[in-house]
């Protein structure tokens with residue numbers, strides 16, 4: 161009874177449990193009974209489920225996999241089987257079940273069924289799953305944070321800048337990368353946790369203290385400065401960015417320092433700036449810096465504004481280059497760059513504008529005469545020849561000067577004016593100075609016009625040769641004629657060589673003119689007596705053309721004129737400072753068989769050395785001596801000296817510019833062997849002397 165009672169009680173108890181599905185299975189797996197909890201959990205009523213196989217609580221896949229049977233087998237073998245898994249409710253929905261299956265045996269050990277307790281753990285599992293997900297997420301972020309922090313650490317330690325973080329209160333370094341330690345001293349670990357005073361030299365401590373205080377004062381704003389500091393790597397320029405900031409704790413403050421060593425960068429910038437403003441060869445200021453300084457000088461106030469510009473040009477730089485080579489030419493410019501500034505004031509700027517072209521800005525000029533004196537000092541400074549590679553190189557300089565006291569003057573115009581004055585100085589015989597005058601601008605314009613006209617003249621054959629006879633001592637016998645160029649301008653009339661030859665030389669048109677003269681003169685001479693020579697003038701600038709020798713050769717070949725009948729007249733400018741290149745050309749010309757005369761001797765440098773350097777066939781005494789032969793003792797003395805040398809070296813001398821019988825007589829007595837001048841015959845066009853020299857059509861120039 162007691163048992164029966166307890167059996168009833170037990171059944172009630174089981175039926176009353178609603179949180180657990182408790183039911184029994186027969187040994188074949190069919191449901192034997194069903195409690196309220198089972199109905200609640202799975203949706204079936206006892207009537208519906210009792211007698212059905214319990215595999216209906218499994219999904220089709222689990223059934224196919226034999227899971228229901230597996231559970232029962234395990235329970236029958238082990239006594240109890242416990243598992244979790246998805247089960248299917250009557251309505252087809254799934255729930256997560258915790259299942260315990262106990263095998264029930266009778267006293268003989270025979271299996272009489274299974275007791276099954278199932279609990280719906282869906283919610284718990286959800287929570288567990290969420291927890292798991294949260295844990296995984298946390299682990300993931302933690303991993304990311306760890307790798308981010310080691311990434312940041314790697315960045316900080318590899319960044320080329322010095323990075324330091326300082327606790328504003330304790331003044332201890334919380335972070336210092338390797339670069340910081342290399343720059344300021346100590347090891348990276350050595351700085352961390354210490355104050356600057358504990359591990360760094362006094363100057364560096366003072367540096368950090370100052371930066372820290374400044375940063376704390378300008379809270380939140382990034383400060384940037386640059387200064388020189390005696391670091392562990394020597395005296396370096398550091399560009400520092402400093403920032404004071406709060407971390408999560410608003411009571412504490414930190415200072416971040418990022419310092420870059422900009423010593424090399426600054427030096428490179430300075431070098432670039434220097435190169436942009438200086439000439440690489442001489443280290444002198446270049447055109448750009450010159451312009452800047454000139455602008456600054458013109459911008460000065462009041463009386464200080466008076467500014468002068470000097471344009472300098474070496475008179476014989478080209479021949480230094482030609483004779484001694486470009487390296488010597490470069491060395492000359494370098495020496496010049498050292499010598500000239502010694503004669504200038506501190507505030508003056510000597511610049512190289514290009515080639516052998518120099519210019520000086522002289523700011524704050526009190527007197528025009530001061531400028532003259534300074535320019536004269538520069539000319540004087542050149543008197544002492546330069547010594548280059550064992551060669552003594554005499555150099556002179558011509559200077560053009562322009563002055564202004566108005567702010568309106570543009571640097572370019574001032575430079576142009578000085579350049580025009582330089583042209584004048586060069587025309588006045590070089591080695592001298594000239595001030596700009598307004599009429600020079602008109603002259604420059606005219607020169608430009610002439611150049612344009614000259615180009616046209618060559619094309620439309622306005623150039624013509626006139627010929628002036630040269631007599632021997634008999635004074636009547638013509639031994640040859642000098643070809644002199646004339647320009648018959650369609651509107652301006654006759655233009656003489658002195659007004660266009662220099663322009664042709666400057667512009668390079670001289671090469672065209674020279675070729676024309678050679679061809680024309682040789683062809684013309686073929687019509688003369690076979691003993692008569694033709695003299696053709698060559699400009700020094702024609703020697704710059706490598707084709708000169710072949711031009712002469714071709715003129716001879718084309719005309720058929722024997723080489724000995726052609727006489728080339730050169731002036732000493734061709735030989736100035738013994739130009740090796742020009743000398744070689746002269747020798748090649750002589751090898752052709754032509755004669756070479758030294759024209760205008762006695763003017764210019766008239767170094768007797770020229771006569772030794774080259775075997776001239778004739779010396780032409782300049783007409784200035786001829787004209788003064790009667791009135792000037794000096795002129796006479798020079799004529800005697802030249803004739804003396806001519807006699808000794810067996811070189812005939814021609815007196816140029818003989819205008820009077822008295823001059824002719826005197827020069828004959830003095831030993832000149834040939835004579836040329838208006839007295840004996842003016843230059844005439846070739847038609848003019850076709851019949852007879854005495855009836856020659858006169859030179860329209862005279």
Ligand code: C2E
Nearest residue numbers: 644645656657658677697698699817818819836837838839
């Ligand atoms: P140059 O070679 O010394 O020529 C002599 C100059 O003296 C000529 O001047 C001639 O007309 C002038 N003359 C001749 N007899 C007398 C005289 O009795 N009294 C005076 N006062 N002058 C006299 P021009 O023709 O004006 O030539 C000047 C210079 O121009 C020449 O000096 C020569 O250096 C140059 N020249 C002339 N034609 C050519 C040329 O075709 N090519 C080159 N490169 N230069 C030339």
Ligand code: MG
Nearest residue numbers: 642697729759
């Ligand atoms: Mg001549």
Ligand code: MG
Nearest residue numbers: 759760780816
């Ligand atoms: Mg002459």
